[in-house]
Amino acid sequence: MRLLTGTLFALIVAAIVGLGTTYLALTRGAAFGALTIGSWTAWPKTGTADADPYARAAIARTGQLPIALGDGVSFTAQSDDNGKLLDGRCDVVLTGITPTARFWTLTLYNPDGELVANSINRFGFSSQEIVRHADGSFEIVATPRAQPGNWLPTGGVERYALVLRLYDTAVGVSTKAGREVPMPQVTTRSCP
Amino acid sequence: MIRWLLLLFGGALLGGVVHLATIIILPRTATQDAFARLEKIAPINTVTALPAPKPTGATMPFMDPAFASAVCRYDLTEGPLKLTVPVSLAYTSISFYTRHDVAYYAINDRAAGRRVIELELMTPEQHNQMPEDEDITAADRLIVESPTINGLIAIRALAPEPGLMPMAQNAIANAKCVRQELSAASR
Numbered sequence: 001m002r003l004l005t006g007t008l009f010a011l012i013v014a015a016i017v018g019l020g021t022t023y024l025a026l027t028r029g030a031a032f033g034a035l036t037i038g039s040w041t042a043w044p045k046t047g048t049a050d051a052d053p054y055a056r057a058a059i060a061r062t063g064q065l066p067i068a069l070g071d072g073v074s075f076t077a078q079s080d081d082n083g084k085l086l087d088g089r090c091d092v093v094l095t096g097i098t099p100t101a102r103f104w105t106l107t108l109y110n111p112d113g114e115l116v117a118n119s120i121n122r123f124g125f126s127s128q129e130i131v132r133h134a135d136g137s138f139e140i141v142a143t144p145r146a147q148p149g150n151w152l153p154t155g156g157v158e159r160y161a162l163v164l165r166l167y168d169t170a171v172g173v174s175t176k177a178g179r180e181v182p183m184p185q186v187t188t189r190s191c192p
Numbered sequence: 193m194i195r196w197l198l199l200l201f202g203g204a205l206l207g208g209v210v211h212l213a214t215i216i217i218l219p220r221t222a223t224q225d226a227f228a229r230l231e232k233i234a235p236i237n238t239v240t241a242l243p244a245p246k247p248t249g250a251t252m253p254f255m256d257p258a259f260a261s262a263v264c265r266y267d268l269t270e271g272p273l274k275l276t277v278p279v280s281l282a283y284t285s286i287s288f289y290t291r292h293d294v295a296y297y298a299i300n301d302r303a304a305g306r307r308v309i310e311l312e313l314m315t316p317e318q319h320n321q322m323p324e325d326e327d328i329t330a331a332d333r334l335i336v337e338s339p340t341i342n343g344l345i346a347i348r349a350l351a352p353e354p355g356l357m358p359m360a361q362n363a364i365a366n367a368k369c370v371r372q373e374l375s376a377a378s379r
Contacts, residue, residue: 006195006196006199009196009199009200009203010199010200010202010203010206011203011206012203013199013200013203013204013206013207014203014204014205014206014207014209014210015207015210016207017203017204017206017207017208017210017211018206018207018208018209018210018211018213018214019210019211019214020207021207021208021211022210022211022214022215022218025211025215026218047295047298048295048296049290049294049295049296049297049339051294051295053215053216054215056218056219056292056293056294057215057216057218057219059219059225059226059292059293059294060218060219060222060225060292060293061218061222061225062253062254063222063224063225063226063228063229063252063253064226064252064253064254064255064293065226065252065287065289065293065295065344065346066293066294066295067287067295068285068287068288068289068295068296068297068298069295069298070285070287070297070298070299070300070303071285071287071295071298071300071348072285102283102302103282103283103350103352105256105258105259105350107256107257107258109253109254112253113252113253113254114245114247114249114250114253115245115246115247115250115257116247117247117248118247123245123247123257124256124257124258126258126350126351126352126353127352128352128353129352129353163254165256167283167285167300167350168283168285168300168302
């Protein structure tokens with residue numbers, strides 16, 4: 001009896017630890033080789049044949065086709081520069097410039113990777129659509145209320161993620177975070 | 193007490209094994225991965241245009257709405273494929289994925305450097321069967337080796353403004369992926 005309860009106990013611990021860590025690794029995005037700049041994170045290696053088992057499992061779970069490294073790099077932000085999760089009811093401002101790339105697109109998704117419905121059917125910006133300051137920097141405001149300038153409607157959702165994709169860029173596996181890769185700053189300006 | 197601690201420790205170790213095993217097995221058992229989603233709508237060895245992602249639904253999560261995209265789900269058992277993609281005005285890219293959605297190769301219009309990107313996709317065995325001199329003389333022939341028999345080719349054209357989307361879709365609509373006889377490929 002002691003042996004049975006002991007074995008059972010060990011097996012239950014194994015199941016909880018094993019499946020729990022797998023779930024956490026896949027939902028939190030644990031793959032090796034993350035490139036984090038400010039609040040933006042990219043996994044350039046996920047877009048190559050060298051993708052590690054964690055990246056492969058995450059791809060299979062979400063059902064997306066990762067952007068190949070020869071095509072571009074995709075940066076995701078789920079929180080602002082202070083670590084506050086992006087809230088669709090607040091005014092979130094993106095300011096600055098992007099790393100060198102032929103084109104880039106910025107898209108707003110809900111946590112499941114779906115586009116967020118809004119009145120003007122704008123789901124993001126491309127580098128050609130944006131209104132810039134004289135020095136080439138830009139400011140994008142993500143908020144549910146209409147704004148002049150670059151307005152990215154959030155549809156008032158509670159949580160969202162911003163994905164900045166750089167196409168035909170030098171940013172890649174060997175890139176180190178730092179001055180060479182300037183990413184836009186993300187700040188929550190005000191919350192109702 | 194010590195007995196229970198030992199059991200807890202043993203269980204945690206076993207849990208580590210379970211964790212690694214599930215991570216490695218997961219891609220093989222996933223029923224909702226990109227390949228499975230596309231299997232339903234994309235016939236084999238044909239270019240299929242994908243509907244633009246909408247808030248009400250998309251073929252796959254995290255699709256870029258600024259792109260017109262198409263896929264060719266390939267099967268190389270009966271011979272290599274020839275892929276022809278006309279380049280759109282802004283930016284066109286072709287990415288190759290294995291059966292388990294791992295990107296192993298990608299090329300864009302600038303890297304290809306011409307108006308129409310032409311590629312041949314084959315398995316390493318089919319590549320080895322090609323006559324050797326052929327390989328050297330045809331330096332401008334782009335040959336891609338697929339690590340798996342099955343896989344996906346994603347063809348994507350950027351519409352820098354929403355108004356340019358029909359143009360990007362037109363470029364994609366003229367893309368072709370055609371199966372080639374091995375003998376014809378090496379003639």
